[in-house]
Amino acid sequence: MPKIQPKYKFAVIAADIVIFTVKDGKLQVLLIKMKKKPFLDMWAAPGGLVRPLESVDNAARRILKEKTGVTDVFLEQLYTFGRVDRDPFGRVVSVAYYALIPNAGLKLKTSAEYGGVEWHPVDKLPELAYDHQEIIGCAVKRLRVKLEYTNVVYSLLPEEFTLGDMQKTYEIILDRELDKRNFRKKILALKILKATEKKTIGEANRPAALYRFLSHRPENIEIL
Amino acid sequence: MPKIQPKYKFAVIAADIVIFTVKDGKLQVLLIKMKKKPFLDMWAAPGGLVRPLESVDNAARRILKEKTGVTDVFLEQLYTFGRVDRDPFGRVVSVAYYALIPNAGLKLKTSAEYGGVEWHPVDKLPELAYDHQEIIGCAVKRLRVKLEYTNVVYSLLPEEFTLGDMQKTYEIILDRELDKRNFRKKILALKILKATEKKTIGEANRPAALYRFLSHRPENIEIL
DNA sequence: CCAAAAGTGTTCAGACTACACCCATGT
DNA sequence: ACATGGGTGTAGTCTGAACACTTTTGG
Numbered sequence: 001m002p003k004i005q006p007k008y009k010f011a012v013i014a015a016d017i018v019i020f021t022v023k024d025g026k027l028q029v030l031l032i033k034m035k036k037k038p039f040l041d042m043w044a045a046p047g048g049l050v051r052p053l054e055s056v057d058n059a060a061r062r063i064l065k066e067k068t069g070v071t072d073v074f075l076e077q078l079y080t081f082g083r084v085d086r087d088p089f090g091r092v093v094s095v096a097y098y099a100l101i102p103n104a105g106l107k108l109k110t111s112a113e114y115g116g117v118e119w120h121p122v123d124k125l126p127e128l129a130y131d132h133q134e135i136i137g138c139a140v141k142r143l144r145v146k147l148e149y150t151n152v153v154y155s156l157l158p159e160e161f162t163l164g165d166m167q168k169t170y171e172i173i174l175d176r177e178l179d180k181r182n183f184r185k186k187i188l189a190l191k192i193l194k195a196t197e198k199k200t201i202g203e204a205n206r207p208a209a210l211y212r213f214l215s216h217r218p219e220n221i222e223i224l
Numbered sequence: 225m226p227k228i229q230p231k232y233k234f235a236v237i238a239a240d241i242v243i244f245t246v247k248d249g250k251l252q253v254l255l256i257k258m259k260k261k262p263f264l265d266m267w268a269a270p271g272g273l274v275r276p277l278e279s280v281d282n283a284a285r286r287i288l289k290e291k292t293g294v295t296d297v298f299l300e301q302l303y304t305f306g307r308v309d310r311d312p313f314g315r316v317v318s319v320a321y322y323a324l325i326p327n328a329g330l331k332l333k334t335s336a337e338y339g340g341v342e343w344h345p346v347d348k349l350p351e352l353a354y355d356h357q358e359i360i361g362c363a364v365k366r367l368r369v370k371l372e373y374t375n376v377v378y379s380l381l382p383e384e385f386t387l388g389d390m391q392k393t394y395e396i397i398l399d400r401e402l403d404k405r406n407f408r409k410k411i412l413a414l415k416i417l418k419a420t421e422k423k424t425i426g427e428a429n430r431p432a433a434l435y436r437f438l439s440h441r442p443e444n445i446e447i448l
Numbered sequence: 449c450c451a452a453a454a455g456t457g458t459t460c461a462g463a464c465t466a467c468a469c470c471c472a473t474g475t
Numbered sequence: 476a477c478a479t480g481g482g483t484g485t486a487g488t489c490t491g492a493a494c495a496c497t498t499t500t501g502g
Contacts, residue, residue, distance in 0.1 A: 011274050012234040013306070013317050050235050052315055056306025080304045080319045082237070082280025091276055093237050093319070095304045164480065181483070182465070205479040206472035388453070405456070406492070429453040430499035 011082075011091040015059040016047030016132070018078065018098040018139035019068060021106075022156055026121040027143075027173050029136055030067060030108070031128075033115030038088050039129035041115065045136065047094065060097040067117065068106060074155035074218060075099040078139050086131045094130075098139040100155035147173055148224045151192050154213040160196055162208035163187065170224070178224075190221055235306075235315040239283040240271030240356070242302065242322040242363035243292060245330075246380055250345040251367075251397050253360055254291060254332070255352075257339030262312050263353035265339065269360065271318065284321040291341065292330060298379035298442060299323040300370075302363050310355045318354075322363040324379035371397055372448045375416050378437040384420055386432035387411065394448070402448075414445055 019030040031043040046067045050059040057077070065071055078096040086094070108117045120126060122140055125133065146152055147170060156169055167183050187193065194214055199207035243254040255267040270291045274283040281301070289295055302320040310318070332341045344350060346364055349357065370376055371394060380393055391407050411417065418438055423431035 010234070010236040010276060013237060050306065050317070052234060053308055055308050056304060056317055059306075077304060080280060080301060082274070082283075082319065084277055084279050093274070093280055095306065095317070162481085179466075180481090181467085184482080185484095186464095200481095202474085203480080204474045206481045208481055386454085403492075403494085404454090405494085408455080409457095410491090424454095426501085427453080428451075428501045430455080432454055 011093050013050040013056065014047050014087075014092050014094045015050055015056055015063060016045045016094045016096045016135060017060055017064050017067075017075075018045050018096065018136050019064065019101060020098060020139070020143060020156070021101050021103045021119065022169050022172055023103045023119055025168075025172060026123070027140070028119040028121050029125075029139075030117065031120050031126070032067075032117050034129050035113070035115050042129040043120070043126045043132075044129040045096075045132050046117075049092075050095075056095050060095070064097075064099050068101060068108075070101050070106070072216075073099055073101045074152050076218075078135070078142060081131055081135060083131065094135070096135045096139070098143065100143075100152060102156055102158050104158055144174060149220055149222055151213065151215070151219050151221055151223070154216050157213075160198065160210040160212050162200060162210060164208055166211075174224075186223070190223070192219075192221060235317050237274040237280065238271050238311075238316050238318045239274055239280055239287060240269045240318045240320045240359060241284055241288050241291075241299075242269050242320065242360050243288065243325060244322060244363070244367060244380070245325050245327045245343065246393050246396055247327045247343055248345075249392075249396060250347070251364070252343040252345050253349075253363075254341065255344050255350070256291075256341050258353050259337070259339050266353040267342075267344070267350045267356075268353040269320075269356050270341075273316075274319075280319050284319075288321075288323050292325060292332070294325050294330070296440075297323055297325045298376050300442075302359070302366060305355055305359060307355065318359070320359045320363070322367065324367075324376060326380055326382050328382055368398060373444055373446055375437065375439070375443050375445055375447070378440050381437075384422065384434040384436050386424060386434060388432055390435075398448075410447070414447070416443075416445060 021028055030046065032046050034040060034042050034044055046063055048059065048063050050056050054062070060075060061071070064075060075097055078098050080093060080095045082093045084091065086092070122136065125136065128136070153166060153169055157165060163184050166187065167178055167180065171178055192214055193211040196210045196212060198210045200210065201207060245252055254270065256270050258264060258266050258268055270287055272283065272287050274280050284299060288299060299321055302322050304317060304319045306317045308315065310316070346360065349360065352360070377390060377393055381389060387408050390411065391402055391404065395402055416438055417435040420434045420436060422434045424434065425431060
């Protein structure tokens with residue numbers, strides 16, 4: 001067990017965010033390259049200390065916005081990681097969150113503070129700082145079950161999308177194939193989508209109907 | 225919004241435990257009567273600051289043991305409550321846990337520090353300190369869903385129990401009646417119990433077979 | 449003999465699974 | 476013309492829900 005440097009007199013609180021998107025046919029997380037010594041060149045989920053006059057939820061929203069610029073996406077508390085030796089800089093307890101953002105040509109802005117900001121597929125993660133491997137693993141598990149009984153995919157898809165897009169998103173995250181006919185039947189029966197008049201154009205195949213979610217709020221609905 | 229007294233320079237961490245049992249045909253929680261000023265004579269779930277060299281999980285276990293003496297029961301992290309003004313004594317973030325303990329003639333020991341320790345039915349709670357009403361409400365919700373897809377009732381029942389005891393526990397917590405035949409069929413089909421040779425004796429009705437859980441570890445199993 | 453909980457099967461409806469072919473477009 | 480994903484229905488199986496009477500004990 002590493003020695004804890006009591007930089008703070010009591011345990012203090014940080015928030016870390018596992019930011020997911022689906023990109024290039026893979027579930028990916030946003031990681032930041034560390035420049036500080038014990039974790040030099042390792043990667044970590046974005047995070048930071050909770051400020052004295054800021055709620056933990058707000059800290060999570062702030063960090064998410066700082067790194068991605070997005071604000072109105074699904075963001076939920078995941079779990080609190082409180083091992084004594086999880087942070088070599090001091091006694092820091094991390095309240096972890098996870099967020100789902102659509103892959104809409106988001107520009108990642110790095111800063112001098114970090115060695116880079118990049119998406120990494122969850123099935124091929126680099127070496128991670130702190131206990132972030134555990135945190136991300138936990139977030140992936142949670143995301144998988146959450147997809148099955150809520151409508152939160154809305155936060156991974158663009159405003160308008162095809163049923164094929166939606167099914168592919170499920171297949172990528174759940175890592176299994178779904179039956180097209182059963183999937184469409186199920187989803188349409190739930191009445192959580194409304195069809196637009198539009199269809200996809202310019203693709204090398206038959207145009208597909210575009211849908212949008214009726215509600216962009218998380219709701220519990222048995223989906224699969 | 226009340227003014228925060230910066231007793232600590234940063235936010236510090238406490239653990240609060242919602243301790244459940246089923247007693248007198250009701251789901252009950254263990255509460256402590258406060259003696260400190262802004263919450264004088266109000267009740268609260270047991271809790272305390274996390275010590276600098278103690279993990280948050282260990283703090284929860286410690287507090288549970290201090291108040292009840294029990295150790296090997298189901299104890300799980302619930303949620304972290306991080307509103308800025310949740311504690312008038314300072315910036316304290318609470319990692320809430322919930323525990324399930326069997327109602328086996330547990331003796332509650334009060335201390336000079338508190339005005340009393342008592343069980344209270346969750347459907348008739350007194351006025352609660354801090355945000356503990358929210359925390360307990362959250363714990364009850366979680367317990368209800370958890371009962372449906374895990375075996376955690378084991379931690380509310382004695383070592384040996386009848387199927388009637390088990391069904392009653394479900395009915396009390398879920399607050400709805402269950403069909404006796406369907407319940408027994410389902411539970412026995414899951415193979416999570418083993419029948420003992422024994423039967424209840426001395427009751428004013430037909431003796432019932434006594435069962436025990438095969439495993440006393442939390443497992444995900446579709447129960448209802 | 450009465451009260452109280454234990455114990456025990458069947459039927460019906462709805463949900464889930466598996467499965468194959470034609471269609472509209474771009475190249 | 477062909478490659479690509481879009482779009483559609485049915486039959487069989489499984490699961491969950493509803494439902495009533497007999498048994499064994501203590502009082």
